[in-house]
Amino acid sequence: MASFAAALMAAAVATPVVALLLLLRAAWVTLSCYWLTPMRIRRAMAAQGVLGPPPRPLVGNLRDVAALVAASTADDMHSLSHDIVRRLMPHYVLWSQSYGKMFVYMYGSEPRLCMTDTALIKEFLSSKYAHSTGKSWLQRQGTRHFIGGGLLMANGARWSHQRHVVAPAFMADKLKARHPSNTLCSSIDILLSPPLLASSFVNLSSIYAQGRVGHMVECTRKAVGELREAAARRRGGEVEIGEHMTRLTGDIISRTEFNTSYDTGKRIFHLLEDLQRLTARSSRHLWIPGSQYFPSKYRREIRRLNGELEAVLMESIRRSGEIADEGRTSAATYGRGLLAMLLSEMEKKKEDAGAGAGEFSYDAQLVIDECKTFFFAGHETSALLLTWTIMLLATNPTWQDKARAEVALVCGDQPPSADHLSKLTVLQMIIQESLRLYPPATLLPRMAFEDIELTGGVGGGGGIRLPRGISVWIPVLAIHHDEGIWGEDANEFRPERFAPGARRPSSTTAAAAGAARFLPFAAGPRNCVGQAYALVEAKVVLAMLLSSFRFAISDDYRHAPVNVLTLRPKHGVPVHLRPLRP
Numbered sequence: 001m002a003s004f005a006a007a008l009m010a011a012a013v014a015t016p017v018v019a020l021l022l023l024l025r026a027a028w029v030t031l032s033c034y035w036l037t038p039m040r041i042r043r044a045m046a047a048q049g050v051l052g053p054p055p056r057p058l059v060g061n062l063r064d065v066a067a068l069v070a071a072s073t074a075d076d077m078h079s080l081s082h083d084i085v086r087r088l089m090p091h092y093v094l095w096s097q098s099y100g101k102m103f104v105y106m107y108g109s110e111p112r113l114c115m116t117d118t119a120l121i122k123e124f125l126s127s128k129y130a131h132s133t134g135k136s137w138l139q140r141q142g143t144r145h146f147i148g149g150g151l152l153m154a155n156g157a158r159w160s161h162q163r164h165v166v167a168p169a170f171m172a173d174k175l176k177a178r179h180p181s182n183t184l185c186s187s188i189d190i191l192l193s194p195p196l197l198a199s200s201f202v203n204l205s206s207i208y209a210q211g212r213v214g215h216m217v218e219c220t221r222k223a224v225g226e227l228r229e230a231a232a233r234r235r236g237g238e239v240e241i242g243e244h245m246t247r248l249t250g251d252i253i254s255r256t257e258f259n260t261s262y263d264t265g266k267r268i269f270h271l272l273e274d275l276q277r278l279t280a281r282s283s284r285h286l287w288i289p290g291s292q293y294f295p296s297k298y299r300r301e302i303r304r305l306n307g308e309l310e311a312v313l314m315e316s317i318r319r320s321g322e323i324a325d326e327g328r329t330s331a332a333t334y335g336r337g338l339l340a341m342l343l344s345e346m347e348k349k350k351e352d353a354g355a356g357a358g359e360f361s362y363d364a365q366l367v368i369d370e371c372k373t374f375f376f377a378g379h380e381t382s383a384l385l386l387t388w389t390i391m392l393l394a395t396n397p398t399w400q401d402k403a404r405a406e407v408a409l410v411c412g413d414q415p416p417s418a419d420h421l422s423k424l425t426v427l428q429m430i431i432q433e434s435l436r437l438y439p440p441a442t443l444l445p446r447m448a449f450e451d452i453e454l455t456g457g458v459g460g461g462g463g464i465r466l467p468r469g470i471s472v473w474i475p476v477l478a479i480h481h482d483e484g485i486w487g488e489d490a491n492e493f494r495p496e497r498f499a500p501g502a503r504r505p506s507s508t509t510a511a512a513a514g515a516a517r518f519l520p521f522a523a524g525p526r527n528c529v530g531q532a533y534a535l536v537e538a539k540v541v542l543a544m545l546l547s548s549f550r551f552a553i554s555d556d557y558r559h560a561p562v563n564v565l566t567l568r569p570k571h572g573v574p575v576h577l578r579p580l581r582p
């Protein structure tokens, strides 16, 4: 698309013949992107028996998806049921019934393949395809103002470099030392494969020195104080827990990774939220050729907000630089956390400049983009995990009591320490079940940048050839609620299914045993780099809340999950808090 604009501009100043040639080329590129390539991909899939709903020109099936979702989410749910796939993914339910579990639909002119075969998914997300798959142009355009070149939207060698720089901020050397012969990617693969998740948690928790856990405890202690005050002010001690969890996770990441004050963090989150909202509106027409160059009322506001956000981040970076200068020593004095690591990396680049530093190095803009990415990716998702888990505990008093008893046994009167975390197994089972029923990220998107041949599905389901340019969409929510995978009680809250050593219904075949069916943090080398951080944080916060309050769901709670980038409760989660000790 950039070439289309460049061609138009060049045509304006060139001779008539050159101008005509440039315009013809631009027209060809546009035709190829918006018509020929999508048709080639649809034909390739149809030849393998993978069909889908008929698309309309340009809009594809966008309007169908929008209309189905609008109808299914218009009202709240009548009961507190966890059977939410039909509500949130009505198009998936409809089309998988008509065309089978693998089907193709058109998001504008982008062909999207819905893939639910868990063995194929495992293969597709594996390190074998780490460089030949990634984020599509449409996704990167839609998020460029609040993510830019940050890790979440980077592709290929650039992604690999960035991942290797930031991953150590979330994994200890100790962890890597346990697998000396593995690359970083493969050690992540091993640790985060679902069957090993429970046992690997023991190792993951030990990677966080008391320092980080200590900060999480400090922030949670403050939040508990605020919750006590808020509950005391309201009859029945009712509070909307979601907004408190959003503040708390924002406070935690600001302090542990960015060395910023709570107020600076708050400013950053508000700006990011506004940017997200405006970008979502201005991206609604991205499927129209060249629409990113149309004048729009949102564009100026987006530029202003982005400028302000980058100035606040720059100020944090400058302050970290000053701290380092005062130390007058190595980059290690930048402080702690992710920002310090990024600044050290940038410093290294300067030092290496003479020695021919690598092609992909961090500069100030990339550091800013990475900060935006981590504020965005590491805040709301964690807040949602906590909010949904509290909703589940508030409606399941037996599990609430079990978890509280475990916290009392393991931690006594003390706040949780890094050593305690691995012993909180009931709490871990509850967190995993919450992530299964209400995964904050309900879809995993990946584009194939080259032809890919996947070899085989669960139960001899056969392989599939993915043509270059196809976007694969993995409906995590539907997989997590699939009765064929989890059993007839798939829509029920049953944390015991994650008990250490528990046998899963479909783990009878070897293929199913190794399949990717639990995907709250994705899988493979491109999984969530902050997974360990999120799980440690969730345990610390929940352990402290459980030992401070008993919670019950309010009669005002309206069960209405909605999907707005992430899976959230439309009207929040009001709960009654009863303090347990002064």
Ligand code: HEM
Pocket: 151, 152, 153, 163, 253, 373, 374, 377, 378, 379, 381, 382, 385, 439, 440, 441, 444, 445, 519, 520, 521, 522, 525, 526, 527, 528, 529, 530, 531, 533, 534
């Ligand atoms: C419960 C909390 C969280 C959930 C459910 C979650 C989920 C995910 C998922 C599903 C992905 C893959 C997205 C994709 O490829 O499209 C992802 C990637 C990512 N997450 Fe998380 N996340 C959580 C917390 C965090 C935290 C706390 C951080 C940072 C501190 C973080 C940082 C990231 C980053 C940077 C990526 C991109 C990784 C890459 O592409 O290499 N996340 N997360």
